[in-house]
Amino acid sequence: MGLSTPKISKQKIAITGVNGLLGQKLVSQLIDRGTFEVIGFGKGACRIPNQEFEYVTLDITDESKVHSEIKRVHPDIIIHGAAMTNVDECELHQEAAYKVNVKATEYLLRAAESVGAHFIFVSTDFIFSGEEGPLDEQAVPAPVNYYGETKLEAEQLVQASATKWAIARTVLVFGIAHDMSRSNIILWVKSSLESGKNIQVVDDQFRTPTLAEDLAEGCILIAEKGAEGIFNISGPDFLTPYEMAMVTADYFGLDKSLIARVDSKTFTQPAKRPLKTGFSIEKARKVLDFEPKTFRTAIGILSKQIILASS
Numbered sequence: 001m002g003l004s005t006p007k008i009s010k011q012k013i014a015i016t017g018v019n020g021l022l023g024q025k026l027v028s029q030l031i032d033r034g035t036f037e038v039i040g041f042g043k044g045a046c047r048i049p050n051q052e053f054e055y056v057t058l059d060i061t062d063e064s065k066v067h068s069e070i071k072r073v074h075p076d077i078i079i080h081g082a083a084m085t086n087v088d089e090c091e092l093h094q095e096a097a098y099k100v101n102v103k104a105t106e107y108l109l110r111a112a113e114s115v116g117a118h119f120i121f122v123s124t125d126f127i128f129s130g131e132e133g134p135l136d137e138q139a140v141p142a143p144v145n146y147y148g149e150t151k152l153e154a155e156q157l158v159q160a161s162a163t164k165w166a167i168a169r170t171v172l173v174f175g176i177a178h179d180m181s182r183s184n185i186i187l188w189v190k191s192s193l194e195s196g197k198n199i200q201v202v203d204d205q206f207r208t209p210t211l212a213e214d215l216a217e218g219c220i221l222i223a224e225k226g227a228e229g230i231f232n233i234s235g236p237d238f239l240t241p242y243e244m245a246m247v248t249a250d251y252f253g254l255d256k257s258l259i260a261r262v263d264s265k266t267f268t269q270p271a272k273r274p275l276k277t278g279f280s281i282e283k284a285r286k287v288l289d290f291e292p293k294t295f296r297t298a299i300g301i302l303s304k305q306i307i308l309a310s311s
C-alpha cells in the first residue's frame, strides 16, 4: 500500500477590513492565486458576495475578541487594512479615530506577536506634511490632520513591535467594490458630471493615485516574499486632483466645463490635506517586482468594472 502524499497545508492569511475597498480586492486576488487559506475579518455582516473564504465578524476595537480570534485562527500573516478612513470624520471625532486607528492596531499587533504572525500594516501619505513630494521611504513624517496623526502613531507601534512587520504606504486609492462604505475621487467625479453637477477641484495638491487592485497586489507581494520594512505602494503617475478629474471626464466623455479649477485656499474641508505628497515606488519595483498600472490604464480597467457592475 503506497504512502499517501502528505497534504501540504497552505499558509493562513488574515485580512482586516475585508468589506472595504482594499479588503475586497485582497480577497478576490488571494482566492484567484489559491496559494493561501484566507480568513477575512469584517465589522458586521459580510458584504462580499460568493467568495470561498472564511468570514469572521470582528470589531477590532474589542481587545479580548481580537486576542481570542487571532489565537483561534492562528494566522501566519495578517494584512491590517481596517481603519476609520474618512479623514474629515477623524478630525471631528478624534476619540473614535484613535480607538480604531491606534488602539485596535495595538491589539492586533500584540495578538500577532503571540502567534508569531508576519504583520503587514497599510498606511498613508497623510503621515506627511505635504511640503514636498513625491517622497521615498526615508521621508520624515509630520502629519497635518488627525487621521494622519493616528496612522503615524500606529506605524510607530508596528515599527517597535517584536513580530516580523512590514508597512505598505499608499495614496488616494480608487476603484469600485460591492456595497462600498465610502466613495473615492474617480467615482465621485464621474457621478457628479453625469448628473450635471458643478464641482470645484483643487489643482495645488499633488498625489500618485492608486488603483485598489494594485494596492492589493503590493500587499500580497509583501506577504508572498515575507518582505520586511516600509514600502511605498502607489500608482506611478504624479497628478493633481484637477488633472485626475479632467482625465476622468475625457475618458468617460463627460462635460469638462462643469469642473472648476480651484486651490486649497478657496476649497476647504474640515481636515487640512497635505499639499504635495505622492510616492516614489522604486524600492517596491526593485524588491517586490511591483509594477502598477498607469493612471489612464487604471481608469480603463475601472470603467470596465463599472459597466460590469451595472449590467
Ligand SMILES: NC(=O)C1=CN([C@@H]2O[C@H](COP(=O)(O)OP(=O)(O)OC[C@H]3O[C@@H](n4cnc5c(N)ncnc54)[C@H](OP(=O)(O)O)[C@@H]3O)[C@@H](O)[C@H]2O)C=CC1
Binding pocket: 016, 017, 018, 019, 020, 021, 022, 023, 041, 042, 043, 044, 058, 059, 060, 061, 080, 081, 082, 083, 084, 085, 100, 122, 123, 124, 125, 151, 170, 171, 172, 173, 174, 181, 182
Ligand atoms: N482609501 C484611500 O485613499 C487610502 C487608504 N489608505 C489606507 O488603506 C486601508 C484600506 O483603506 P480602504 O479600503 O480605502 O478603506 P475602507 O474604508 O474602504 O475600508 C476600511 C474597512 O475597515 C473597516 N472598519 C472600520 N472600523 C472597524 C472596526 N472597528 N472593526 C472592524 N472593521 C472596521 C470598515 O468597515 P465598514 O465597511 O463596515 O465601515 C471598512 O470595511 C486603510 O488602512 C487606510 O488608512 C491609505 C491611503 C489612501
Ligand SMILES: Cc1cn([C@H]2C[C@H](O)[C@@H](COP(=O)(O)OP(=O)(O)O[C@H]3O[C@@H](C)C(=O)[C@@H](O)[C@H]3O)O2)c(=O)[nH]c1=O
Binding pocket: 085, 086, 087, 088, 123, 124, 125, 126, 170, 171, 172, 173, 184, 185, 199, 200, 201, 202, 205, 241, 267, 269, 273
Ligand atoms: C470632495 C472633493 C475633493 N477634492 C480633492 C481634495 C483631495 O485632494 C482629493 C480627494 O479628496 P477626498 O476628500 O475625496 O479624499 P481624501 O480624504 O483626501 O483621501 C484620503 O483618504 C485617506 C484614507 C488617505 O489615506 C489619503 O491618502 C487620501 O487618499 O480631491 C476636491 O478638489 N474637491 C472636492 O469637492
